[in-house]
Amino acid sequence: MGASTKILLFSLHSLLLFLHHSHCKTLKIITQTLPLHDGDVLLSENENFALGFFSPGNSTHRFIGIWYNKVAQQTVFWVANRDRPINDTSGVLSINSAGDLFLRCCNNGSLPLWSTNMSTTIPENTIIAQLQDTSNFILLQAPSNHLLWQSFDHPTDTLMPFMKLGLDQRTSIDWVLTSWRSKDDPGSGNFTLRINQTGYPQLFLYSNGAPHWRGGPWMGLRWSGVPQVTNDFLFNLSFVNNQEEVSYFYGLRNTSIFLRVAMDPSGMIQRSILQPRDGRWNKFWAAPEEQCDHYSFCGANGNCNPYNMDQFSCACLPGFEPKSPADWLLRDGSGGCMRSPGASICQSGEGFVMVRHVKVPDTSRAHASMSLSLKECEQKCLRDCSCTAYTIADESRGGFGCLAWYGDLLDIQKLSNSGQDLYVRVDAATLVWSRAVGDHFWEKKQQLLSGESVLQPGWPCLGVVEKRIILGHCRPINGQYVSRLRGSEMHPDRVALHARICHG
Structure with missing residues (x-):
């Protein structure tokens, strides 16, 4: 292709773009007589947000979306026709005779690519659409300003300030985030973020319908996880749990700040804030990021500790041991943990051991009693042999309420010093041990049972079976636990190791 031909084609392309955009308008409302064409832009009153047609990434398809108007890099956070793209620039968004927002293209006025589908009987000449300063795209009746439809009820992949996540019990509107398929395709992807109401409500991220990450239940001030x-x-957070709705949203204390919670096509949830100096989005929280973030990484009755940098991150809860010690030696804790053989936890002197600073277990099989104190919660759980653990249900106002679990405890994670204290039901022998050796004994014991190497250079490695034998043959002498396993045939280092293990 010659240079003159290239110049001619470039000039023709530029002319077509000019002709296409020469009629472009900036709108503040959409009416039946004032539609939005491809190339037009609907602005919010403060002009922080814009609605119009766009093509994502390297795609040539056209979509109706909302983005930040004053951010150099186009950041789209809502898409109308995400699963019904337009192949050219003939798209028009208007209000039809039924009073619905109606997206059509290709000179086809009867079959919409997308519609609000309200089936109202309100005269269309009294209905207008506008983009609010909160980024909410609304359809309302004038002049009463009665709200008929809003984009906040139909999230895409981003939770904007004041947009709800959850379920409206009255209208059955499900406020759920769904990822894009890819950066070039805003179609419904594999990941969804929602509030699961089974048992006690909690925040869940699903991958193709299967649990992928869990934010946990609302604990009064924050999500547990x-x-x-x-x-x-x-910002300030708000959570509602009543007969009308279960919902969560966040508001900004400073409206000049741009902040968003977005989920990328890989299922990564990120909370980002815009830096006005360079126009970049700075991430200051994300999940899931590490092994322990993945749902039930250590299986039933396991506790995942991401801070064990050089050790196996999985440990069994007090009173439990690995179902498959061989798998744990291979650093696979997915099989979880089971009660120690012969342990009785029903009217046999059992009690509770506190596990500090964790994301509380999956609350699908949990029950909340908000009128009970922590002590009353313990007594209630102790009377019911099927109750496996409990904690405070709400950390606000000094802490109140009872959250109790029934059955296996799933997806527990160590959270440095900011998690909740979980009280786990244990048998009488485990309870005595815990009181004697302190809170940190169980972490040390599980490091041993999971096949960790020697405690001190020069000490020989022990097998899982021998470690269990040592831990099962310790007895108290003068306030300290020592091993009953003695003999002149034992290596001095091994005798010392036995004593070290028993002492905790």
Whole structure:
């Protein structure tokens, strides 16, 4: 292709773009007589947000979307026709005779690519659409401003300030985030973020319908598994759980700040804030990021500790041991843990051991009693042999309420110093041990049972069976636990190791 031909084609392309955009308008409302064409832009009153047609990434398809108007890099956070793209620039968004927002293209006025589908009987000449300063795209009746439809009821992949996540019990509207298929395709992807109401409501991320990450239940001030996100100088959080709705949203204390919670096509949830200096989005929280973030990584009755940098991250809860010690030696804790053989936890002197600072277990099989104190919660759980653990249900106002679990305890994770204290039901022998050796004994014991190497250079490695034998043959002498296993045939280092293990 010659240089003159290239110049001619470039000039023709530029002319077509000019002709296409020469009629473009900036709108503040959409009416039946004032539609939005491809190339037009609907702006919010503060002009922070824009609605119009766009093509994502390297795609040539056209979609109706909302983005930040004053951010250099187009950041789209809502898409109308995400699963019904337009192949050219003939798209028009208007209000039809039924009073619905109606997206059509290709000179086809009867079959919409997308519609609000309200089936109202309101005269269309009294209905207008506008983009609010909160980024909410609304359809309302004038002049009463009665709200008929809003984009906030139909999220895409981003939770904007004041947009709800959850379920409206009255209208059955499900406020759910769904990822894009890819950066070039905003179609419904594989990941969904929602509030699961089975048992006690909790935040869940699903991958193709299967649990992928769990934010846990709302604990009064924050989600149990998201301690980094709480009320602060940037935003305030709100959670509602009543007969009308179960919902969560966050508001900004400073409306000049741009902040969003977005889910990328890989299922990564990120909370980001815009830096006005360079126009970049800075991430300050994300999940899932590490092994322990993945749902039930250590299986039933396991506790995942991401801070065990050089050790196996899985440990069994007090009173439990690995179902498959061989798998744990291979660093696979997915099989979880089971009660120690012969342990009785029903009217046999059992009690509770506190496991500190964790994301509380999956609450699908949990029950909340908000009128009970922590002590009353313990007594209630102790009377019911099927109750396996309990904790405070709400950390606000000094802590109140009872959250109790029944059955296996799933998806527990160590959370440095910011998690909840979980009280786990144990048999009488485990209870005595725990009181004698302290809270940290169980972490040390599980490191041994999971096949960790020697405690001190020069000490020989022990097998899982021998470690169990040592731990099962310790007895108290003068307030300290020592091993009953003695003999002149034992290596001095091994005798010392036995004593070290028994001492905790």
